[in-house]
Amino acid sequence: MSEEMIVTKELRDKLHQLKDYIKELGSVVVAFSSGVDSTFLLKIVHDVLGDQCMAVTAMSCSFPKRELDEAKAFCEKEGICHRIVESEELEIEGFCQNPKNRCYLCKKELFQKIGKIAKEEGFAAVAEGSNMDDNGDYRPGLQAVAELGVKSPLRHCNLYKADIRALSREMGLPTWEKQSFACLSSRFVYGETISKEKLGMVDQAEQLLLDLGFHQLRVRIHGKMARIEVMPEEFQKLLENREQIVAKLKEYGFTYVTMDLQGYRMGSMNETL
Secondary structure: OOHHHOOOHHHHHHHHHHHHHHHHHOOEEEEOOOOHHHHHHHHHHHHHHHHHEEEEEEEOOOOOHHHHHHHHHHHHHHOOEEEEEEOOHHHOOOHHHOOOOHHHHHHHHHHHHHHHHHHHHOOOEEEOOOOHHHHHOOOOHHHHHHHOOOEOHHHHOOOOHHHHHHHHHHHOOHHHHOOOOOOHHHHEOOOOOOOHHHHHHHHHHHHHHHHOOOOOEEEEEEOOEEEEEEOHHHHHHHHHOHHHHHHHHHHHOOOEEEEOOOOOOOOHHHHHO
């Protein structure tokens, strides 16, 4: 077991702090994407609050069907009340132009919808799953979180991604080794128009790579060019499957298919800011 997978006393203390914080909130609606962080948060909230917990998942063309299916399956397995809301980002004014505050526009609209559900159902708080690692990157969505009074329990209790994976592993959550995911709109260079067609191209391309057994990955889109990011240790695998990947991505609508020699890294589109 790697050192970062060991659950230390300090980490157990953070977990106790998290449970105490959630208990104080009383009743919570969790914004649930089926990712590593929100799955861990939802499990803890449900363990602590039981029926005073609800999960809400936003369905849109920038959210792959596989993620929605995983969200449904997890809530069904755990017996968690689950609501799905339509949150079509492409209808938000200014969103399609992909401005630098795109994530803010999206999160504000989403959390307003979730906040409305929480109010109607009598829940005291709305919570989302950002962690301490999110503080180090450009995250305009966190501005909307702050403005709307949405709780961030994992950040409140100083939990990092490695902490969440370690605890998730110990708890037997299937997401403990799941790849990090962000909405498909994050694959577009700022200023490039986001369309349903191009979101579909990215979704199909990433699904192909996942089906081929790649782990942490992104397919960034620049016009009709795909820039594939995988972990450096999987570069050779990408080259071995080169012909199939190129053929399929051209079938999906890409003209050029490239490999990023820096490899996968979080928020690479923010490097231009």
